[in-house]
Amino acid sequence: MMTAAHSAETAAPYGSGSTRKRVRIHHLQEMKRNGEAWPMLTSYDMYTARIFDEAGIPVLLVGDSAANNVYGYDTSLPVTVDEMITLVRAVSGAVQTSLVVADLPFGSYQESPEQAVRTAVRMMKEGRAHAVKLEGGRRFAPHVEAITAAGIPVMGHIGFTPQSEHALGGYRVQGRGEHASAVLDDARALQDAGAFSLVLEMVAAEAAKHVTTELTIPTIGIGAGPDCDAQVLVWTDMSGMNTGRTARFVKKYADLGGILAQAATSFAEDVRGGQFPAPDHTFH
Ligand SMILES: Nc1nc(=O)c2c([nH]1)NC[C@@H]1CN(c3ccc(C(=O)N[C@@H](CCC(=O)O)C(=O)O)cc3)CN21
Ligand SMILES: CC(C)C(=O)C(=O)O
Ligand SMILES: [Mg+2]
DSSP: OOGGGGOSOSOOOTTOOOOSOOOOHHHHHHHHHTTOOEEEEEOOSHHHHHHHHHTTOSEEEEOTTHHHHTSOOSSSTTOOHHHHHHHHHHHHTTOSSSEEEEEOOTTSSTTOHHHHHHHHHHHHHTSOOSEEEOOOSGGGHHHHHHHHHTTOOEEEEEESOGGGHHHHTSSOOBOOGGGHHHHHHHHHHHHHHTOSEEEEESBOHHHHHHHHHHOSSOEEEESSOTTSSEEEEOHHHHTTOOOSOOOTTOOOOOOHHHHHHHHHHHHHHHHHHTOSSOGGGOOO
């Protein structure tokens, strides 16, 4: 249910030709209070952004997972701010309603709160994002606070943080048993620093539930069980565009990879067999 966020009753902001209304951060907090779970998807291009916006996905994340899913790198570490900005601009230019969140890539904010603000400003100014996301727990509270003070909404991201995979020792579930309290401490610190929401990635369901209850800001789970306020998946995973191996937390809702392979094969057959172009596709 998209409620007021997707209704056409209110005038759009100046400079916009649209009558649909942008999802706002307070709508996300309102959905938490009302117990309405909401979806988030990644998007890296104009077509998927337009489709997900029309489908009523309130938040689109231009994830640094673009490293894997656009640029073909083996981890998310190599993607640059410039590589991200190009994609962020494509996505934000295509949406009418969805809130566009841009990931700050590895190395673009860890040095200092000042560096974090500089990168976040670029994502807003050049990428035209509506918010930014960064990975890390309580040690990044000053960074979140500085970006927030600059007037930029920040989404946090804790649990398994792929940019730290080498420090974490691989793809590991976080917050099991006695480690649950560390996840809660990180969550609280980020909320207190001004984060408007928080991704919990590969967090034990029990810990994720406890964090969700304790926080006033929405939690967005990926491999963090059913009790988060929202759920996020990478679009290439959930659509079957990614024909490779996916994590256990992924549910595949379509076979886009298979459909596209069929279309390419049919096109190739038609060209080779002389069935394309037909008279309908031909000018005289
Ligand atoms: N396509 C794609 N989907 C993602 O979810 C994703 C990316 N790319 N790139 C950036 C990060 C990396 N992420 C990942 C990638 C792999 C696993 C994974 O293989 N997990 C295993 C191991 C779990 C374990 O050993 O406990 C799994 O089976 O879920 C998890 C998160 C999440 N993000
Ligand atoms: C998996 C989500 C939360 C993410 O950070 C990304 O896609 O980069
Ligand atoms: Mg990311």
